[in-house]
Amino acid sequence: MSLSKMSMSGMSGMGMGSSSNSSAATCRMSMLWNWYIHDSCFLAKSWHINTGNKFAGSIIGIFFFAVAIEGLSLVQRMFDRWIVAHSNGKTLSGPLRIFFPSSTVHVTVWQQLIRAAMYSSFYLSATILMLIVMSFNGYAILFGFVGAWIGFFLFASDTYGTPSTGTGCCESR
Amino acid sequence: MSFFSAAKQSLGNSLIKLGTSMAQNSQGPVDDSSLSQLENLLPPLQILTARAAMAAMNMSNDTSMSGMNMTNSTTPMSGMNMTNSTTSMSGMNMSNSTTSMSGMNMTNTTTTAKASSCKLSMYWNWYTIDACFITKHWHITSKHMFVGSIFGIIFMMMALELVRRGQREFDRWCVRRFSPASNSCCHSGAPVHSGPSMALRIFLHFLRSCFYLVQYIVAYIAMLLAMYYNGYVILFLFCGTFFGYFLFGADTISTKASSSVQTKTIVQVADEKHEHDSSQYSDTTPTTE
Numbered sequence: 001m002s003l004s005k006m007s008m009s010g011m012s013g014m015g016m017g018s019s020s021n022s023s024a025a026t027c028r029m030s031m032l033w034n035w036y037i038h039d040s041c042f043l044a045k046s047w048h049i050n051t052g053n054k055f056a057g058s059i060i061g062i063f064f065f066a067v068a069i070e071g072l073s074l075v076q077r078m079f080d081r082w083i084v085a086h087s088n089g090k091t092l093s094g095p096l097r098i099f100f101p102s103s104t105v106h107v108t109v110w111q112q113l114i115r116a117a118m119y120s121s122f123y124l125s126a127t128i129l130m131l132i133v134m135s136f137n138g139y140a141i142l143f144g145f146v147g148a149w150i151g152f153f154l155f156a157s158d159t160y161g162t163p164s165t166g167t168g169c170c171e172s173r
Numbered sequence: 174m175s176f177f178s179a180a181k182q183s184l185g186n187s188l189i190k191l192g193t194s195m196a197q198n199s200q201g202p203v204d205d206s207s208l209s210q211l212e213n214l215l216p217p218l219q220i221l222t223a224r225a226a227m228a229a230m231n232m233s234n235d236t237s238m239s240g241m242n243m244t245n246s247t248t249p250m251s252g253m254n255m256t257n258s259t260t261s262m263s264g265m266n267m268s269n270s271t272t273s274m275s276g277m278n279m280t281n282t283t284t285t286a287k288a289s290s291c292k293l294s295m296y297w298n299w300y301t302i303d304a305c306f307i308t309k310h311w312h313i314t315s316k317h318m319f320v321g322s323i324f325g326i327i328f329m330m331m332a333l334e335l336v337r338r339g340q341r342e343f344d345r346w347c348v349r350r351f352s353p354a355s356n357s358c359c360h361s362g363a364p365v366h367s368g369p370s371m372a373l374r375i376f377l378h379f380l381r382s383c384f385y386l387v388q389y390i391v392a393y394i395a396m397l398l399a400m401y402y403n404g405y406v407i408l409f410l411f412c413g414t415f416f417g418y419f420l421f422g423a424d425t426i427s428t429k430a431s432s433s434v435q436t437k438t439i440v441q442v443a444d445e446k447h448e449h450d451s452s453q454y455s456d457t458t459p460t461t462e
Contacts, residue, residue, distance in 0.1 A: 029295060043402070044297035080426050092423070101345055105426045115426075116419035124411045127399045134400065 025050070035138045042132050042140060059143045062132055066147025067154070069125050074155035076118045083111055289314065299404045306406070307397055323409045326398065330413025331420070333391045338421040340384040347377055 027041035027048060034040075037055045041048050042062075049055045083105060090106035107115075133141050291305035291312060292298075304313045306322065313319045351369045369377070398406050 027296070041296060046297075083426055096423075100424050101342070104424045107423050107426060112419055112423050116415050116422065119418045119422065120411050120415035123414045124407070127396075127407060127410070130396065131399065131402060 030136060033136050033138060037139075040135065040137055042135050042137070043128070055139075059139050062129075062140055063143040063147040063150075065125070065132075066129060066144050067151035069122065069129060070148060070151025070155045072118065072122050072125065074158070076115070076122065077158060079111075079115065079118065083107055083115075294402060297402050297404060301405070304401070304403060306401055306403075307394070319405075323405060326395075326406060326409050327413035327416065329391060330395065330410055331417035333388065333395070334414065334417025334421045336384060336387050336391070338424070340381065340388070341424060343381065343384060351377075 025039050025048070027045060028036050028039040029041065030036070037052060038049065040055070042058060047058070049058060087106040091102060092100050092104045092106055129144055133144050289303050289312075291309060292300050292303045293305065294300070301316065301319045302313060304319070305311060306313075311322070313322060351373075395410055399410060
């Protein structure tokens with residue numbers, strides 16, 4: 001095995017398997033903290049950053065993506081509030097009472113479908129943000145976190161009094 | 174993180190392969206059963222296999238100093254690269270200079286002797302055949318296997334939602350059972366004064382932490398699965414969450430929707446009687462926006 005190939009493997013790493021593509025530049029990637037700008041790739045090979053402008057755009061996009069995730073959770077809460085407001089104090093009735101506690105607010109199948117869609121979209125977008133952060137690019141991580149911070153600042157002012165996660169001995173949730 | 178674990182495992186594997194190949198050079202073939210036994214004990218046995226490799230190298234006549242150095246060096250990569258570079262000093266230096274990145278590579282290159290190898294990518298991909306998830310043993314060799322894995326992923330996410338629901342139900346039961354007459358038991362972190370004894374509370378909290386542990390593990394596995402950047406896997410993780418939440422998540426409205434005061438009201442209203450006067454209820458639903 002030649003020396004040059006060995007040294008190359010350190011850089012291109014996992015992309016090696018498919019690094020035989022015809023494009024001129026390959027994605028630079030590192031599984032350690034880095035500040036790559038040119039030739040950095042996020043998430044997919046097609047998201048390949050050639051220029052500084054493209055990188056700036058990507059970073060701004062990541063920032064707003066993180067903000068949007070917080071916004072989505074606000075939409076979830078608002079929709080739940082809307083359901084509560086429109087349930088007029090009714091709780092679930094019929095055979096569903098077997099599977100749900102008696103205090104469950106009345107919710108229709110469509111409402112619950114929308115809730116599930118929003119919940120899983122939240123999960124999906126959070127997962128994708130995690131995958132972007134996994135590029136270990138310092139800028140991406142920084143702006144992802146700042147986006148979450150700003151997003152929480154903008155959209156989460158209605159969560160006073162509710163614990164962030166369900167901890168505590170017998171919080172009735 | 175899954176990458177590091179994969180790198181660690183491939184390290185162990187390649188060390189073993191190194192050792193066995195050396196042994197084969199010197200002593201002839203080694204039976205596979207012992208190899209598979211070794212593979213089960215991978216991470217803790219790294220040093221041991223390194224020693225075995227060293228011993229094998231001592232026996233073989235064609236490898237000398239370089240091999241020895243490699244087994245002595247504690248960096249994981251060195252062992253792996255040795256299988257690629259046929260034990261020369263230059264190869265050794267290279268292996269030290271490479272970052273841990275090259276781990277995946279090595280799994281690709283070292284397993285080429287087998288019929289098929291794991292296809293791994295750190296970018297978005299749609300691999301089906303020869304994709305591997307989490308361990309090398311979860312190696313997709315056929316379409317049926319892939320479909321089965323996808324169903325497994327969906328059911329895992331649904332089960333995660335079920336366990337979350339279970340925890341909520343357990344908490345509710347806890348509140349109902351152990352805080353009589355008032356639903357304001359534990360808000361703002363205040364302990365239950367007239368509630369269960371200390372030992373019972375510790376036991377209940379132990380049960381809660383068991384629920385939490387299961388959620389934590391499953392969520393972690395889901396994250397590790399997502400980290401293979403496989404489009405299908407991510408899509409069906411999403412679908413599993415969707416179905417799970419649709420089936421089991423309807424009871425979370427009251428919590429997210431409302432402040433704690435409101436939740437309390439809903440619980441009381443529902444507990445006391447069902448056909449409560451709606452006007453009174455609507456009085457107690459403040460708009461907190």
